[in-house]
Amino acid sequence: MSTASVSLQHVSKHYERGGQLLPVLTDIHFDIMPGDYLALMGPSGSGKSTLLNLIAGIDQPSGGAILVGGTDIARLNDRELADWRAANVGFIFQFYNLMPVLTALENVELPLLLAPLNRRERRERALFALDLVGLADRVKHYPSELSGGQQQRVAIARAIVSDPALIVADEPTGDLDRKSGEEILALLDTLNRDSGKTIVMVTHDQKAADAARQVRHLEKGELSHLEIRQ
Amino acid sequence: MMQRLRGVPLAYVWRNLLTRRLTTALTAGGMGLVVFVFATVLMLEAGLRETLVETGSPQNVIAIRAGSQTEVQSGLPLTELDALSTQPQIARDATGHPYFVRETLVLNSLPKKQSGQPSNVTIRGTSATGLALRPQLKLASGRTFRPGSNEIIVGRSIADGFAGVAIGNTLRFARRDWLVVGIFDAGKTGFNSEIWGDSEQMQQAFRRSGMYSSAIFRLDRPDHFDALASAVKADKRLTIEVQRENDFYAAQSKVMATFISILGLTLTVIFSVGAIIGATITMYSSVANRVREIGALRAIGFRRSSILLAFLLEALLLGLVGGLAGVTVASGMQFFTVSTMNWQTFAELAFSFTLTPGIIAASLTFALAMGFLGGFLPALQASRMKIIDALRTA
Ligand SMILES: Nc1ncnc2c1ncn2[C@@H]1O[C@H](COP(=O)(O)OP(=O)(O)O)[C@@H](O)[C@H]1O
Numbered sequence: 321m322s323t324a325s326v327s328l329q330h331v332s333k334h335y336e337r338g339g340q341l342l343p344v345l346t347d348i349h350f351d352i353m354p355g356d357y358l359a360l361m362g363p364s365g366s367g368k369s370t371l372l373n374l375i376a377g378i379d380q381p382s383g384g385a386i387l388v389g390g391t392d393i394a395r396l397n398d399r400e401l402a403d404w405r406a407a408n409v410g411f412i413f414q415f416y417n418l419m420p421v422l423t424a425l426e427n428v429e430l431p432l433l434l435a436p437l438n439r440r441e442r443r444e445r446a447l448f449a450l451d452l453v454g455l456a457d458r459v460k461h462y463p464s465e466l467s468g469g470q471q472q473r474v475a476i477a478r479a480i481v482s483d484p485a486l487i488v489a490d491e492p493t494g495d496l497d498r499k500s501g502e503e504i505l506a507l508l509d510t511l512n513r514d515s516g517k518t519i520v521m522v523t524h525d526q527k528a529a530d531a532a533r534q535v536r537h538l539e540k541g542e543l544s545h546l547e548i549r550q
Numbered sequence: 551m552m553q554r555l556r557g558v559p560l561a562y563v564w565r566n567l568l569t570r571r572l573t574t575a576l577t578a579g580g581m582g583l584v585v586f587v588f589a590t591v592l593m594l595e596a597g598l599r600e601t602l603v604e605t606g607s608p609q610n611v612i613a614i615r616a617g618s619q620t621e622v623q624s625g626l627p628l629t630e631l632d633a634l635s636t637q638p639q640i641a642r643d644a645t646g647h648p649y650f651v652r653e654t655l656v657l658n659s660l661p662k663k664q665s666g667q668p669s670n671v672t673i674r675g676t677s678a679t680g681l682a683l684r685p686q687l688k689l690a691s692g693r694t695f696r697p698g699s700n701e702i703i704v705g706r707s708i709a710d711g712f713a714g715v716a717i718g719n720t721l722r723f724a725r726r727d728w729l730v731v732g733i734f735d736a737g738k739t740g741f742n743s744e745i746w747g748d749s750e751q752m753q754q755a756f757r758r759s760g761m762y763s764s765a766i767f768r769l770d771r772p773d774h775f776d777a778l779a780s781a782v783k784a785d786k787r788l789t790i791e792v793q794r795e796n797d798f799y800a801a802q803s804k805v806m807a808t809f810i811s812i813l814g815l816t817l818t819v820i821f822s823v824g825a826i827i828g829a830t831i832t833m834y835s836s837v838a839n840r841v842r843e844i845g846a847l848r849a850i851g852f853r854r855s856s857i858l859l860a861f862l863l864e865a866l867l868l869g870l871v872g873g874l875a876g877v878t879v880a881s882g883m884q885f886f887t888v889s890t891m892n893w894q895t896f897a898e899l900a901f902s903f904t905l906t907p908g909i910i911a912a913s914l915t916f917a918l919a920m921g922f923l924g925g926f927l928p929a930l931q932a933s934r935m936k937i938i939d940a941l942r943t944a
């Protein structure tokens with residue numbers, strides 16, 4: 321039995337396009353411990369997003385096992401996986417992926433619709449999360465009325481609102497100016513330090529990687545050794 | 551126990567429709583048009599049925615020649631009618647007089663007000679008893695015809711629809727001038743499209759020499775009809791067939807009602823194919839424009855079934871909006887009256903569009919069905935997307 325938050329065991333992944341087999345990941349084998357803040361780096365096309373998607377349970381490996389809290393998520397069916405994600409994973413995307421027709425508050429409330437909460441509890445928690453990312457005064461705003469950095473903060477509030485243990489972020493600063501990017505990294509740092517969230521972040525931004533506590537490099541489908549920061 | 555719906559919020563569905571205002575309006579409008587046609591046809595049928603059913607009373611019996619379909623085709627000699635009038639099931643007044651009237655029906659053409667084209671109207675020769683047997687017929691203005699005179703009274707639809715029909719005017723037919731002395735309103739019944747006068751005068755003018763079209767009489771009790779009918783059937787002297795008055799008039803509308811429904815449903819089916827295709831196109835583009843959103847919703851943990859439901863709901867709402875619009879416009883048709891020839895009687899018949907709760911329910915159900923059919927494939931496509939592919943979409 322492992323105490324790891326996520327345990328990847330000999331994971332491989334290939335895509336099939338037009339009868340061609342495209343290997344992306346080969347024999348990935350490592351653990352992510354509870355409270356880790358891991359940055360995945362590597363050149364474009366090296367499979368960073370693919371690996372993150374496997375960890376987050378939105379894609380299935382071609383081989384190996386991914387154990388999260390003792391369950392092999394590679395063996396869950398589509399519906400079980402959806403329910404598992406709802407309870408365990410918070411997503412932060414490069415392009416925020418907020419619902420344009422919903423307000424900031426409604427966007428943050430979305431994941432709570434999948435939890436056994438009543439309307440008032442949902443509202444309270446969503447307001448709390450928005451307050452945490454510093455957007456208490458923007459709850460009624462639609463995404464189009466917010467800057468990129470503000471939208472990404474709404475997305476972070478959405479990712480943490482249901483209190484998942486694992487947060488995955490794919491190039492969370494990739495679409496932001498330097499200042500907004502720094503604000504986002506500071507938020508992630510707080511989440512990791514103060515709330516003990518396990519964070520896995522894909523980035524090719526050295527600044528972002530420096531903010532993480534561990535760094536792994538992906539090259540040609542294989543993972544480098546672990547670099548540990550302060 | 552708390553029910554976990556795991557559904558995409560309704561606000562998301564509804565606001566996406568509102569965001570695409572023009573597309574939504576056009577698509578819903580297309581479905582609304584079909585619903586309008588659908589509802590209008592049902593309203594026409596209902597109006598026709600109501601008119602012809604209300605024309606009769608269940609306690610009244612009409613006698614025509616066995617084998618004839620209509621009063622105009624029928625011919626009954628006086629001797630048979632006299633024999634019929636002595637049947638014990640016929641109601642009588644205090645003086646022992648039966649509520650029984652021999653009527654003479656003739657079709658005659660008169661010019662219509664708008665087109666000037668001649669159209670057939672039914673002229674009914676009757677009597678004071680004939681009027682008493684139809685309490686639904688009320689004088690709207692003027693007075694009733696005097697027995698033995700060439701005076702006539704005309705139905706509301708005749709007064710409205712035909713040229714030169716007014717109190718004090720004369721109408722010329724059967725080589726005589728007939729003086730209009732009254733206009734009657736017979737509610738929603740077919741009598742509104744008739745001209746009434748004295749039965750014996752009509753006999754002479756139309757040279758009927760003792761051949762009547764029909765007899766109308768009241769039963770002493772409504773449930774005595776069967777006894778009367780079998781007595782008439784058993785009597786070998788009589789070539790008469792008796793029917794309850796309301797059954798008789800309902801049967802007269804069958805051909806027209808069938809025609810209206812076949813024509814209407816054919817139109818509806820053809821139009822609805824177009825509307826469903828329109829809804830499908832709209833919904834496919836709605837899905838295509840929101841691929842990344844779908845990917846994000848799925849990543850967050852919404853199930854495939856929730857996505858399917860969200861897009862189905864969107865299509866159903868689209869249908870409902872169209873349906874409500876169609877029914878609303880159709881309800882305005884209630885203020886219109888249709889006057890047309892009933893091919894079974896060859897006489898002009900006026901009736902109105904009648905909206906019933908059943909028609910509203912049927913129309914909205916139909917609209918929802920179109921929305922469902924239009925939205926099903928796009929919603930299925932949305933729910934089947936792979937999350938990673940959806941999220942990679944630009
Ligand atoms: N859904 C897919 N179908 C086919 N090929 C894919 C798919 N997703 C990623 N790939 C390929 O896998 C490789 C790794 O992609 P990705 O994980 O997105 O790289 P990174 O995030 O490191 O830039 C790339 O060559 C990419 O083209």
Ligand SMILES: [Mg+2]
Nearest residue numbers: 368369370522
């Ligand atoms: Mg990537």
